[in-house]
Amino acid sequence: MPTPLNNIFWNSLNGAHAHFSSGNEEAKRYSKGFSPIVGFPQIDSPNLTALKPFVDVDEQFYCGGWTGHVAEEWQLHADASMFRMVWTGAIANIDIESDSKLHQQRFPELYLRQLQSSDAQQAVDLAKLTNPGPFGMRTIELGEYLGYFDNDRLVAMSGERMQAAQFHEVSGVCTHPDYQGKGLARRLMNRIISHQLARGEIPFLHVMSHNHSAHDLYLRMGFTDDCETPVRVMSLKFR
Numbered sequence: 001m002p003t004p005l006n007n008i009f010w011n012s013l014n015g016a017h018a019h020f021s022s023g024n025e026e027a028k029r030y031s032k033g034f035s036p037i038v039g040f041p042q043i044d045s046p047n048l049t050a051l052k053p054f055v056d057v058d059e060q061f062y063c064g065g066w067t068g069h070v071a072e073e074w075q076l077h078a079d080a081s082m083f084r085m086v087w088t089g090a091i092a093n094i095d096i097e098s099d100s101k102l103h104q105q106r107f108p109e110l111y112l113r114q115l116q117s118s119d120a121q122q123a124v125d126l127a128k129l130t131n132p133g134p135f136g137m138r139t140i141e142l143g144e145y146l147g148y149f150d151n152d153r154l155v156a157m158s159g160e161r162m163q164a165a166q167f168h169e170v171s172g173v174c175t176h177p178d179y180q181g182k183g184l185a186r187r188l189m190n191r192i193i194s195h196q197l198a199r200g201e202i203p204f205l206h207v208m209s210h211n212h213s214a215h216d217l218y219l220r221m222g223f224t225d226d227c228e229t230p231v232r233v234m235s236l237k238f239r
Contacts, residue, residue: 004164005084005204005226009039009064011164017142026050029061033138035161036061048074057236062134064231078233080208083215086167087193087203089222094190107182112191115145115157122154123147123172130174133206145172146191148184155179158188160196168201173214186221193222206231 004011013021013028022031027050029038036059040046043065055061060077070076103110115123120137123145127135143160156179161171170192175185196203207214209228219225 004167005086007039007041007043007065008084008162008164008167008169008204009037010041010043011039012162012169013037013039015165016163020142023054024050027054029054030136032136034136034142035134035139036136037134037162038063044068052236052239055236057238060233060235062231063234065229066232067230070234073237073239075235075237076232077235078231080210080231081228082206082208082231083228084226085205085207085215085218085223086226087197087222088224091194091197093222094194096191096194099187099190103183103187110148110150110155110179110182110184112146112148112188115140115147115154115159117141119147119154123157126154126157126174126176127172129176132172132174135172139172143168144192144195146188148179148188150179156184156188158185158192160192166200166202167204168196168199170196170203170205173205186217189221 020031020034021028023029026047027038027040038051038061046063046066048071120140123140124135124137140159145157145159147154147157149155156175158173159171160168162169170189173185173189193203205218205223207218
């Protein structure tokens with residue numbers, strides 16, 4: 001049965017995030033500074049020609065849902081697949097209060113707060129280091145973003161990105177290598193998920209198919225696989 005998730009890039013760019021997008025009726029993208037993601041009304045046959053006025057030469061962007069021929073003026077940097085996962089867990093399994101107390105006992109030096117515009121550069125740097133997916137200086141404006149800090153250093157984060165109808169994406173999940181193994185990403189995600197559920201939303205996320213450890217974590221947390229879909233990283237070679 002068709003759902004907004006079937007073409008989530010396009011539906012988000014034309015819905016909740018229309019004011020963050022640029023393009024036309026044949027192709028849209030998140031405006032420069034946000035996550036470099038593009039969408040098309042026909043997900044399996046994108047009109048890349050219509051996209052050309054809205055991307056720079058050599059600017060890399062993410063395009064999902066198709067595996068067809070790539071014309072000569074386009075460069076294909078990555079051709080992979082990702083799982084789209086939807087929350088089917090129970091809110092009763094998320095105990096924020098008890099988990100927070102345990103965290104404070106084990107890692108008192110790390111504190112949690114909402115990310116602000118002044119944290120954008122640190123968020124981009126952490127994303128570049130850990131590669132959770134497309135991320136830009138203004139990505140944290142797309143929804144709620146939370147982070148763990150050690151003094152003033154951002155060491156883990158999670159937030160929200162695409163949204164269509166009742167579906168709201170959990171995204172930007174990453175932890176600095178020096179701080180992995182402490183459950184920081186899971187705690188941040190649980191807070192984002194609980195906030196979404198309280199608003200009557202359905203959390204979903206994307207994870208690269210080869211990222212088995214993250215995929216297994218999300219399954220344990222209460223997400224289930226909705227589909228495995230192609231994803232490509234491309235750029236325009238010349239006009």
